[in-house]
Amino acid sequence: MSETTLHQLCRLYTNLKAEDIAILEKVADTLPQYAELTGNYMYIDCLLQSGDHGIVVAEALPRTPDAAYKDRVLGKLVFEAFEPAVLLCHKTGRKSLKHRAITQEGKVVEQSVIPIYNDSHEVIGTLIMEADRSEESSAPNGGTLPIKSMDMGPFSDNPMVADLLMEIIFMTDDQQRLVYANPSGIKFLHEIQGERDWVNQPVGHVLPFLEGLLHHKEEVFISEVLAGQRVLEVKKVHMRTKRNELEGLLFIIQDLTELRLKEKELLKKSVVIKEIHHRVKNNLQTVASLLRLQMRKGLSVESKSHFEDTLHRVYSISAVYELILANEDADQDDVDVIELTSKIGSTMMLNDLDHQIEFRVVSNGYTLLASSRKAVSIALIVNELVQNSLKHAFPHQAGTICVEFKVKQEFIEMHISDDGKGMEGYTRSLGLDIVRNLIVNDLEGEFVYKQVKKGTHASIIFPIHDEILVHSVSVHNRVGD
Ligand SMILES: Nc1ncnc2c1ncn2[C@@H]1O[C@H](COP(=O)(O)OP(=O)(O)OP(=O)(O)O)[C@@H](O)[C@H]1O
Ligand SMILES: [Mg+2]
Missing domain, CATH: 3.30.565.10 (Histidine kinase-like ATPase, C-terminal domain)
Incomplete structure (x- = not known):
């Protein structure tokens, strides 16, 4: 990793001070060893001046046959919608370890993100380690992530694949209590029922328009419902354990009102x-x-x-x-x-x-x-x-x-x-x-x-x-x- 490239990128696109850049350069120097040692891809991302996206300022690839084919991302922008964990870490200093993510390049990776601090304990960049998991997850089910592996629990700190989806997603436990809503779902809940607490509440109470769908026994049930002035397409999916016991319900909702x-x-x-x-x-x-x-x-x-x-x-x-x-x-x-x-x-x-x-x-x-x-x-x-x-x-x-x-x-x-x-x-x-x-x-x-x-x-x-x-x-x- 060339020192000047990191320096140039930081100077051109970020608000970082010279001493912060020097700290990043030190970390960047160690990236190739870590990549080699762990067999993972290592990156340093920094926040753009505008504060809404990130930029890759350093990268190191392991010496593996796969890596030879990997696109270089140095100097590329990191969008929040694609890599929420990275942006979250920049903004809050929150680390996330070994969570599955889909990168901007569409790869399924196991990603760990930790903040890099300066002496004043400000986050000046993020150190990212990525292991390519695309083959593992595409082999058994054609590239889709199994829902269970997405760690959909509502209290998890890790960002999830569902967070990236535009559709409104809700999940219940086996008692039909609402335990998860993705960002679109949370926005929807706010619009529909204000600030009221919804976690662990019966889904039929929080979202009365779903009540009529709850008794349907089909594994996947699709219906168009009216919620006030809105027209919604609701897909209800039964989620089961390996032993085929009902573990909860997954609702995928699309707002068709405008259409x-x-x-x-x-x-x-x-x-x-x-x-x-x-x-x-x-x-x-x-x-x-x-x-x-x-x-x-x-x-x-x-x-x-x-x-x-x-x-x-x-x-x-x-x-x-x-x-x-x-x-x-x-x-x-x-x-x-x-x-x-x-x-x-x-x-x-x-x-x-x-x-x-x-x-x-x-x-x-x-x-x-x-x-x-x-x-x-x-x-x-x-x-x-x-x-x-x-x-x-x-x-x-x-x-x-x-x-x-x-x-x-x-x-x-x-x-x-x-x-x-x-x-x-x-x-x-x-x-x-x-x-x-x-x-x-x-x-x-x-x-x-x-x-x-x-x-x-x-x-x-x-x-x-x-x-x-x-x-x-x-x-x-x-x-x-
Ligand atoms: N199919 C045809 N066979 C023989 N003569 C034709 C034919 N078509 C046109 N003509 C000749 O060409 C002339 C001009 O045709 P034109 O359509 O411009 O005028 P018109 O038919 O006489 O009147 P109008 O302005 O009402 O159409 C006609 O008056 C006719 O003598
Ligand atoms: Mg004529």
């Missing part, structure tokens, strides 16, 4: 979202009714056709909300794009009495899920392009309109084609402007008309992202009627 509150909030939110979707859908239906009412008042042929176009646009947005509302999961507002396309197309075919059109949707086995926002854009695009085919492609009544989906690498392709008269020399109008705008600005994609022998083939390509996912691949193609 349950959050779940309730989420549920409320999803109900509200569903309600909003309902209102949007109803409002869209009102808009459609108003348009239809106006159309019945008698319009010029040209105006009528504009009204019809608008009506179709409203219908296609409404289809998105109908699908969301039909979804079983209240909090899911994902829309199945292929279902949406089938719905819009088939409604259009039903309303069109002038043509005999076969409408097909080819999914190629993909399921595409879009957020409601993106689904509205896709619905409008499908509406405009299928409507165009229906309106302009078939002067001779019959034909086929097909919407096909493909997925290539990171992109989704949507092909909308008909076998009609083709669109040579067309003049662009609002419909195609809407389409182009939505594809470029909302889907961040591209739109081209492909050259085809017969009819029109519009091809749209846009990237897969958070709001439009290829969810899964199924085997069948869906065909619109």
Whole structure:
């Protein structure tokens, strides 16, 4: 152990005076001999300036094969939550001998901690001796510490593994009297019943919400109970001696109050979202009714056709909300794009009495899920392009309109084609402007008309992202009627 390292670490990170550091250096000089003599790991820890954590300022490893693989910890911080015995010793001068602990590195060790004093009897550091016990304890029961070996008695000075756990832990004796609570348990007791003494009191009196669980005969019994405003998950375990006599009860309690509150909030939110979707859908239906009412008042042929176009646009947005509302999961507002396309197309075919059109949707086995926002854009695009085919492609009544989906690498392709008269020399109008705008600005994609022998083939390509996912691949193609 280099003298300067200890000196440097102490000077940089602790409040120790030069004479205190000199004392530590003397102790540190002897560490290698002790490590050698006992076959144990030796450390000196000091308290950081902040006083809340420690730091390893000296270490010595025995010359064993295991030690060769051990991580060096010199200069590392020692956190109270992981090594409570060390911090306790720093703060109170209390020693603890040969207690089991789990170190910050996750090793099970037998640890002894004693204080190092200066001439004024102040604790200036702790001397720690650790024997690796991980193999012993992992062999019989897969790495878990047997409860009995943790020395769970309430009056023991030694810190225990249970002290490190976040869960609330209580233990009773064979008469169901409370004999141990870990720090979380003590905090809980204070909150629930104030400063009253609980040691050796019947557990059912101290914690009445456990009363109902006491008569259950199962070795391990798990239940959710209410304690005032709190929701608790309680695990009750029978602890037995080697001769299988009941020695006491172990309660492991988790406070689920916050979790349950959050779940309730989420549920409320999803109900509200569903309600909003309902209102949007109803409002869209009102808009459609108003348009239809106006159309019945008698319009010029040209105006009528504009009204019809608008009506179709409203219908296609409404289809998105109908699908969301039909979804079983209240909090899911994902829309199945292929279902949406089938719905819009088939409604259009039903309303069109002038043509005999076969409408097909080819999914190629993909399921595409879009957020409601993106689904509205896709619905409008499908509406405009299928409507165009229906309106302009078939002067001779019959034909086929097909919407096909493909997925290539990171992109989704949507092909909308008909076998009609083709669109040579067309003049662009609002419909195609809407389409182009939505594809470029909302889907961040591209739109081209492909050259085809017969009819029109519009091809749209846009990237897969958070709001439009290829969810899964199924085997069948869906065909619109
Ligand atoms: N599938 C198609 N087959 C034949 N011609 C088409 C096809 N799609 C579009 N066209 C031609 O392109 C023109 C522009 O289409 P666009 O959708 O922009 O306008 P529109 O359908 O006439 O009116 P609206 O603005 O109501 O959609 C159409 O008027 C039509 O001549
Ligand atoms: Mg159009």
